[in-house]
Amino acid sequence: MTAEALPDASGHFGRFGGRFVPEALIAALDELSEAYASARRDPGWTAELDRLLRTYVGRPTPLTDAARLTAHAGGARILLKREDLAHTGSHKLNNALGQALLARRMGKTRVIAETGAGQHGVATATACAYLGLDCVVYMGEEDTVRQALNVARMRMLGATVVPVTTGTRTLKDAITEAMRDWVTNVDSTHYVIGSVMGPHPFPMLVRDFQRVIGDEARQQVQELVGRLPDAVTACVGGGSNAMGIFSAFVPDATVDLVGYEAGGLGVEGALHAATIAAGSPGVLHGMRTFLLQDPDGQTLSTASISAGLDYPGVGPEHAWLHDTGRATYRSVTDGQAMDALKLLAHTEGILCAIETAHAVHGAVELARELGPDKVVLVCLSGRGDKDMDTAARWFGLLDPAPGR
Amino acid sequence: MNTLAEVFAAARAERRGVLVGYLPAGPGADEAFAAMVAAGVDAVEVGLPYSDPVLDGPVIQEAVDRALAAGTSPTDVLRTVEGVARAGVPVLVMTYWNPIERYGPARWAADLAAAGGAGLITPDLPPEEAGPWLAAAEEHRLDPVFLVAPSSTDARVARIAGLCRGFVYATAVMGVTGARRETSAVAPGLVARVRAVTDTPVGVGLGVSTGDQAAEVAGYADAVIVGSAFVRTVLDSGAAGAGKLAAELAEGVRRPLPRPVPAAAPPAAPGLDGI
Numbered sequence: 143m144t145a146e147a148l149p150d151a152s153g154h155f156g157r158f159g160g161r162f163v164p165e166a167l168i169a170a171l172d173e174l175s176e177a178y179a180s181a182r183r184d185p186g187w188t189a190e191l192d193r194l195l196r197t198y199v200g201r202p203t204p205l206t207d208a209a210r211l212t213a214h215a216g217g218a219r220i221l222l223k224r225e226d227l228a229h230t231g232s233h234k235l236n237n238a239l240g241q242a243l244l245a246r247r248m249g250k251t252r253v254i255a256e257t258g259a260g261q262h263g264v265a266t267a268t269a270c271a272y273l274g275l276d277c278v279v280y281m282g283e284e285d286t287v288r289q290a291l292n293v294a295r296m297r298m299l300g301a302t303v304v305p306v307t308t309g310t311r312t313l314k315d316a317i318t319e320a321m322r323d324w325v326t327n328v329d330s331t332h333y334v335i336g337s338v339m340g341p342h343p344f345p346m347l348v349r350d351f352q353r354v355i356g357d358e359a360r361q362q363v364q365e366l367v368g369r370l371p372d373a374v375t376a377c378v379g380g381g382s383n384a385m386g387i388f389s390a391f392v393p394d395a396t397v398d399l400v401g402y403e404a405g406g407l408g409v410e411g412a413l414h415a416a417t418i419a420a421g422s423p424g425v426l427h428g429m430r431t432f433l434l435q436d437p438d439g440q441t442l443s444t445a446s447i448s449a450g451l452d453y454p455g456v457g458p459e460h461a462w463l464h465d466t467g468r469a470t471y472r473s474v475t476d477g478q479a480m481d482a483l484k485l486l487a488h489t490e491g492i493l494c495a496i497e498t499a500h501a502v503h504g505a506v507e508l509a510r511e512l513g514p515d516k517v518v519l520v521c522l523s524g525r526g527d528k529d530m531d532t533a534a535r536w537f538g539l540l541d542p543a544p545g546r
Numbered sequence: 547m548n549t550l551a552e553v554f555a556a557a558r559a560e561r562r563g564v565l566v567g568y569l570p571a572g573p574g575a576d577e578a579f580a581a582m583v584a585a586g587v588d589a590v591e592v593g594l595p596y597s598d599p600v601l602d603g604p605v606i607q608e609a610v611d612r613a614l615a616a617g618t619s620p621t622d623v624l625r626t627v628e629g630v631a632r633a634g635v636p637v638l639v640m641t642y643w644n645p646i647e648r649y650g651p652a653r654w655a656a657d658l659a660a661a662g663g664a665g666l667i668t669p670d671l672p673p674e675e676a677g678p679w680l681a682a683a684e685e686h687r688l689d690p691v692f693l694v695a696p697s698s699t700d701a702r703v704a705r706i707a708g709l710c711r712g713f714v715y716a717t718a719v720m721g722v723t724g725a726r727r728e729t730s731a732v733a734p735g736l737v738a739r740v741r742a743v744t745d746t747p748v749g750v751g752l753g754v755s756t757g758d759q760a761a762e763v764a765g766y767a768d769a770v771i772v773g774s775a776f777v778r779t780v781l782d783s784g785a786a787g788a789g790k791l792a793a794e795l796a797e798g799v800r801r802p803l804p805r806p807v808p809a810a811a812p813p814a815a816p817g818l819d820g821i
Contacts, residue, residue, distance in 0.1 A: 152674055160674070160675055161672055161674065161675070162643055162670050162671065162672070162675060163600075163670055163672070164600065164601045164669055164670055164693065164695070164717075165669075165672065165692070165693045165694060165695040165697075165698055165702075165706070165717070166693075166695035166696070166697055166717060166720050166721075168672060168695075168697070168698065168702065169695075169697040169698065169699065169702075170697070308607060308611075309597065309598070309611075314598065315598075318598050318599075318600050321600040322600060322601075322602075322603075322722045325600070325601065325720065325721060325722060326720060326721040326722060327720075328697065328720060329720070424644050424647060424648060425643050425644040425647055425670075426598060426644060427598070427600070428670075430647075433644075435644070435648065437648070438619050438620055438645055438648065438649075439596075439644040439645035439646075439647065439648030439649070440596065440597040440614065440645070441597040441598050441644075
């Protein structure tokens with residue numbers, strides 16, 4: 143891992159980031175910053191993380207040349223970075239394992255996490271089982287219903303899943319509840335934040351743990367096509383898979399970085415989670431970033447068919463990349479994402495997560511815009527087993543029960 | 547109207563603690579504040595209802611959800627401040643930072659001062675991010691109040707205490723707001739650490755709900771801050787209940803006490819007592 147220019151010492155990416163938390167948490171954030179800095183300098187610690195990424199997570203994940211999807215799109219060549227093939231089925235374990243190793247290094251015995259789609263919760267439960275740490279996962283009640291399979295997975299892994307019934311009962315409220323737990327139990331507990339968000343040092347830490355996606359992909363694309371891609375795409379909720387793959391390409395001026403937010407039923411209405419497209423700067427969950435908020439600064443409720451993108455904020459580094467123009471952010475509706483889910487399954491035999499399908503739609507659209515001879519890299523962030531119930535209803539895939 | 551400094555000076559002369567009562571603005575709050583002030587609350591905190599109150603427990607969350615559902619806005623908060631200030635006690639607003647960021651710190655300071663407000667308590671605004679607010683507060687002669695916690699290092703306690711005007715808010719326990727059966731074992735040590743670096747009065751909040759607890763806290767702190775207990779009472783029995791609780795707490799902060807000077811500060815390790 144190389145030293146990054148940003149965030150600055152106080153955790154800012156330009157005007158974004160920082161630490162807006164109760165004073166009770168400042169000592170824990172300082173402890174985490176110090177533990178992370180010392181771990182990165184410790185060759186034994188980084189070697190153990192590298193070894194586990196290889197032998198436990200299954201890294202490096204492959205790069206797939208999506209020939210039939212490319213032919214269907216009729217434009218640029220589409221390459222898929224296969225994070226869906228990592229252990230637990232998404233990129234989330236890269237970060238959860240790194241943070242769980244840090245928790246152990248800090249002498250913490252209990253780990254808490256928030257989860258939306260359940261992928262980060264499953265990854266954290268997995269890392270805790272592997273390292274022998276107690277694990278509690280907060281999940282909005284609405285999400286425990288639409289992602290029931292992941293609730294069962296977390297419980298099978300020995301984690302306690304707490305359905306959150308306050309507020310909108312989704313990811314935002316799960317984070318609020320996890321922060322309350324952390325304030326109360328910070329002595330024994332590390333909060334494994336699942337995305338590039340929250341107070342400093344989390345946005346930096348999670349980005350660094352996810353950067354392995356971009357570092358691998360950058361080399362793999364060059365090996366396959368002999369040059370850098372023309373565009374790198376990913377879905378953006380909090381934005382950890384996007385930040386992980388973008389960060390390796392940020393210095394490459396010829397590479398366009400494009401993030402796809404959840405457009406829900408359409409950004410022109412109220413039912414979406416397109417934070418950068420429709421939001422404004424504000425402070426939520428410890429960071430200054432783009433938010434969906436009302437004129438009084440109250441957080442708005444969001445809507446997306448994908449629980450993992452259903453969040454009214456976005457990682458502060460994305461806000462900064464947007465501000466500087468280095469990355470662009472577009473939105474993809476529920477319908478477009480579901481069509482892309484089906485298209486990828488039919489053309490490539492890959493059932494991706496609905497979150498990921500937002501990036502797939504974006505990549506197809508972008509491939510057409512760029513035209514042949516160009517190369518588009520997509521972060522295929524997760525697999526879709528958890529979403530089959532939603533997909534079955536959406537597409538009417540299940541036969542009626544016999545005898546009716 | 548009295549300033550916070552005058553209220554603390556008067557209480558010190560009477561050898562008693564200052565009683566601070568909190569409620570979020572919203573339906574019924576104005577009547578409840580009037581009853582609390584009539585029954586002996588010395589200073590008031592008006593909460594600005596916010597959608598994601600990370601430092602609050604279920605009681606305050608319930609009240610805040612009701613206030614938001616009723617459409618309570620920052621403008622309503624200013625109206626409540628105006629009403630309570632007219633009763634002659636200092637009024638502070640307690641708020642998470644985003645609504646103020648959205649309102650604009652300079653405009654908020656001007657409007658809060660115009661409404662007769664005395665200051666602002668900002669539980670999620672660390673001193674590192676407080677520059678614009680501190681400038682606005684100074685311009686409009688408002689008291690900025692920040693929180694110190696049992697986990698704060700001595701260096702941070704000194705830095706935060708140095709920025710506070712009116713009083714320093716010491717959070718008695720590591721945890722969210724809510725009444726607790728026992729008072730905090732770590733609060734006296736935290737108060738002693740604040741006193742070591744400032745002459746500004748120290749208020750202790752989080753967990754106090756009875757006259758006995760108020761008396762105990764008044765034994766080592768300048769102010770006793772009561773939030774969730776008032777909120778619970780107002781949710782259950784309205785302004786009359788709030789007045790009754792205020793009378794009990796006001797008696798508590800007036801009890802003659804041996805005032806034990808905390809000797810060597812107890813270990814600063816954050817405790818989980820009473821949660």
